[in-house]
Amino acid sequence: MNKMRSLCLILFFFTVGLAKYPEDEKSVRWLMNRWQQEYNVVYKSATQNIEKFKTFRENVKYINWLNKAHNGQTEFELNKFADLSPDEFKSKILMPKRQPPTFESSRYIRGSGLHERDLPESFDWSTQGRVTPVKDQGDVGTCWAFSTVENIEGQWIQLGQPMTNLSVEQVVECDGVADIPHNNTHADCGIFGGWPYLAYQYVMKAGGLQTWEDYWYCCGLGGKPGTCDICPAAGYNWTRCGPPVPYCNMTQSCAVKINPKKFVPGLKVVDWKAVDPNETAIAEQLMNIGPLSVALDATLLQFYHKGVFDPIFCSKSNLDHAVLVVGFGKEKDLFSTKPFWKVKNSWGETWGENGYFRILRGSGTCGINTQVTTAVLQKP
Incomplete structure (x- = not known):
């Protein structure tokens, strides 16, 4: 196409x-x-x-x-x-730039000391039936919820469960978690951005997730049929998120729509972990754990089409987009070899390489190694 x-x-x-x-x-x-x-x-x-x-x-x-x-x-x-001008793209599609948090040492999964030369040439969960189809966040900043839910979907599959599209809308509408203990600016702000590590905590507290079909995505449809005017989640933090939308419809929002009786049976998030920012360790854990939630500076991704993304400039410390790393490999030509990450985006299948992009691996490009996290699910 x-x-x-x-x-x-x-x-x-x-x-x-x-x-x-x-x-x-x-x-x-x-x-x-x-x-x-x-x-x-x-x-x-x-x-x-x-x-x-x-x-x-x-x-x-x-x-x-x-x-x-x-x-x-x-x-x-x-x-x-x-x-969309680059400024419109940043304000509508990306999240406000934030520095990645540093977690307590016990939160991190460390590498085993594996060297880059010990890794396979390539690895890709998306070719193994372990990644759900690419979706489209529309015209709002909900990438954080997609990244979170897609990681949980991958962990669910890793437990031997059937591939299941889980509800992103539930997380967007119902998650108002703020990182109060660390006294920083991080909070989950619905259509205005958020953080996967906080979203895992919401799912833990809520007790589960509904499926995409039961609680379908509507907040990013931009006025098209099926659009919903959602109200802020309970706990929405004005200080960290800014003022909520001026108009909302409570009957189209979490308090009315959520149904714990429809949570996927057996799917329980019991913890979450961060992964060491060493990119060899990330590759090792990607193979061990499954697809990983990551964040990066995506300013120059607006018109990406194909190839290994190695932008002429981007920030390693100010992140504005959350995605899902599903694999890695190397692109070779006569003169060079470029190691890359394969990343699932949430901008639809017509964007990039059928909804995915590749980004340079091994140099912390655009901060992609600074906020690598995963949910931990209860085993059957």
């Missing part, structure tokens, strides 16, 4: 071997018209259409610059976010 979409959308120029979009007004209007048809985008007014065209054209130039700057090692393209 991605290949067909690219053929529809992209007019290529070839300069030093790099694909490039045309930047003249006529060509960009053609690109935008095809993009609107592909993604079924209709604007409310002529004024909005003019504003969005300006943004779209700036993004065309920005993508061309990214492709040139990365010299073909990572490729960027027009995608579902093509009419």
Whole structure:
């Protein structure tokens, strides 16, 4: 599907071997018209259409610059976010940047001393039937809940249970946990962001999770049919999260919708662990434990298309997006070898490499090694 979409959308120029979009007004209007048809985008007014065209054209130039700057090692393209400026993308899709917490020593799973050379060439849970399908968080900052739930899904499968899509919406609507003991700025803030390590604590306290089908995802649908106007969770922390949405509908929110009788039988989160930030240790535990929740600075991922993501700049200490590491490998060419992580995102299957991306492994790229966590489930 991605290949067909690219053929529809992209007019290529070839300069030093790099694909490039045309930047003249006529060509960009053609690109935008095809993009609107592909993604079924209709604007409310002529004024909005003019504003969005300006943004779209700036993004065309920005993508061309990214492709040139990365010299073909990572490729960027027009995608579902093509009419969002980088600032809009950060405010709508990503979370507010936060520094990763450091946990008490007993919380960490340490490596066994394994060396990088002792690891297999590649490993991938997604090819072993251990990862649920890619989903789409929509136009809100709920990646933290997807990362949390997807880790729990993986742990459930590791216990020999059937693949089950668990409810992300339950976590978004019902989790108001704040990290009061450590007196920092971290809290779970619904559509405005959160932290997987706190979300595990919510699931522990709640006693379980419903399935995706029983408590389906609606908060990120952006006005489409099925959208819900959720109210803040009990315990929502104004100081750490900011003011909640000005309007909400209690009948569409946790207090009315949650049903503990529908929790998946036997699924209990009894603890959570962090993994040592050493990336060889992370690879070792990935193989031992299953897919791991991670966080990173995703500022330059907006228009990622394919390749090993090795951005020209990103922060190792200010994180704004949570995802799921499912595997690792090495990309080789005539001149170099690039070790990478394979990561499941929550921006739908049309984004990136069928909903996944690869990012450089071994250098703490974008802080991906600084907030690696997993739930611990009760064994049968």
